Amino acid sequence: MSLADQVLAVNDDLPIRTDKPVHSGKVRSVYWLTQEDSRRLIEEKGYPVSPDAPLAIMVISDRISAFDCIWHGEGGLQGVPGKGAALNAISNHWFDLFKQHGLADSHILDIPHPLVWIVQKAxxxxxxxxxxxxxxxxxxxxxxxxxxxxxxxxxxxxxxxxxxxxxxxxxxxxxxxxxxxxxxxxxxxxxxxxxxxxxxxxxxxxxxxxxxxxxxxxxxxxxxxxxxxxxxxxxxxxxxxxxxxxxxxxxxxxxxxxxxxxxxxxxxxxxxxxxxxQGKIVENSKEGFRQFLLNHFPDPDILLNKERMPEREALARDNALPLDELMAVSKTYTGIAEKITGKPLHIGSNPKQEIVNVLRSQYGLID
Known part of the structure; x- marks a missing residue:
């Protein structure tokens, strides 16, 4: 299994049953469930929402965006291994902590897979x-x-x-x-x-x-x-x-x-x-990747100046970043997720197939 296969780069082409267009953002894609499927899951799973609440499946990708562009690496690497699982695990951890402290709820109703949330429409x-x-x-x-x-x-x-x-x-x-x-x-x-x-x-x-x-x-x-x-x-x-x-x-x-x-x-x-x-800044966030991009390209103004967006988009499209840089980002994300949650991060070898399997067998959302 190659490194590129472990990365979930395209996340808007899953065969999830939906009667609306899939909404794909920079990192997440949202599949609105049919009214029938929403009602069925609310009843079957006992979600604490009104019976007619619209539900969606939110699938996170391993894509990395910075300065409003999506970046890719050498060797066909279209994202950062483990990034999606790390972001979801960290968010899940904080949402649980918010509940323990009596703060507000989140939109998440269920977590079928480390890269997937079932959410109610907000x-x-x-x-x-x-x-x-x-x-x-x-x-x-x-x-x-x-x-x-x-x-x-x-x-x-x-x-x-x-x-x-x-x-x-x-x-x-x-x-x-x-x-x-x-x-x-x-x-x-x-x-x-x-x-x-x-x-x-x-x-x-x-x-x-x-x-x-x-x-x-x-x-x-x-x-x-x-x-x-x-x-x-x-x-x-x-x-x-x-x-x-x-x-x-x-x-x-x-x-x-x-x-x-x-x-x-x-x-x-x-x-x-x-x-x-000790007077040093060590970033455990995407900021380190942003700094790398600013140092990597000869004209950082392209990344900072909103009026140069076409040039910036060309930069992201035409430049495969060094593999070791994307792996360093992977290490930052997976490392901080494990530190925060206190648990090892699950990174599948074929995440797309895993998602299809679980949504078909346990949720009846794939024919």
Whole structure:
């Protein structure tokens, strides 16, 4: 079995029964189940949702995206071995911990395979909820150029690169392109202030203005739970992105939940605490891969400048990255997953076939 076979790169071609188009994102693909299959599974498996809740199968891939592009390696390697399993295992671990601490639920109802979630359909809040404990990355780059206001928050003078911020900051940005909101540019991933959200809460898909404080509380509490747990395994939780949405419970009541993934190396920066105390930054997240790309190509502005997107896409398409670099990323992801969960990571030799087998035999979703 070759290395390329162990990687689940294409995840939108599984023969899962669906009557809607498969939605394929940068990393995950979503298969909406038929109404009949959703009802049957809710009854058979006893999922705590209303009987007519729409369900979906979410399949994670091993693709790696950075700077809004998908990258590949030498030897036909279309992703990073173990990456998908690592992201799911870490998210599952944090969602369980959130439940233990009495925080909100997630959209996950079942985990048939290490690369697969069964989820209930949620109404997404159109905000990338970002929390920062240290000043680094894009925030530091802007601060170093003299910017002092971020998302309506005034930062003090004298902050130092990669050092702790005076307090945990919430710096939200838009999820998708939102139109017709005063003061918010019509572009994906633009910074917004709390005032923007308050003035237009319905446009961001909040059901009520009170839910803004609720999402902020869940964000801070979730951040705190993960940060404390990471300390126990010698890691610093630097910053992260959460996503939220609404679902109805078994009684039909609407509730705000965590969505997508949380506290993973894709959605967060994680630093090794020992190295940090010695004045070094050792990344246990995708940030290390981003830094590699910036150093690897002669003109890093292509990766940082949104106006050069066609050149960036060509760069990702036409350049197979060194195999040892993708294997180093694999080691980072699988290593941090095992450290966080305290368990060995299951990486199949033929993940696509494994998924087909389990969804056919145990869930009746493949003919």
């Amino acid at each position: 109404k997404p809040v159109k905000i990338e909820a970002i929390c920062r404990q240290y000043i680094t990355g894009s925030m530091w780059r802007a601060y170093a150029k003299g910017e002092r206001e971020f998302c309506g928050i005034e930062l003090p003078q004298g902050l130092e690169k990669d050092k702790a911020l005076p307090e945990l900051l919430i710096t939200p940005s838009t999820k998708g392109i939102l139109t017709g909101i005063p003061g918010v540019p019509e572009a994906d991933d633009v910074n917004i202030s709390r005032r923007n959200i308050e003035d237009n809460f319905a446009a961001f898909n909040f059901s009520s203005a009170d839910d803004i404080a609720h999402y902020e509380r869940l964000l801070k509490e979730g951040f705190g739970v993960i940060s404390e747990a990471l300390k126990q395994v010698g890691q610093i939780f630097v910053d992260t992105k959460f996503e939220f949405g609404y679902v109805n419970d078994a009684n039909g009541n609407e509730k705000l939940i965590y969505m997508d993934e949380v506290g993973t190396p894709d959605s967060s920066r994680l630093w090794d605490a020992n190295a940090y105390q």
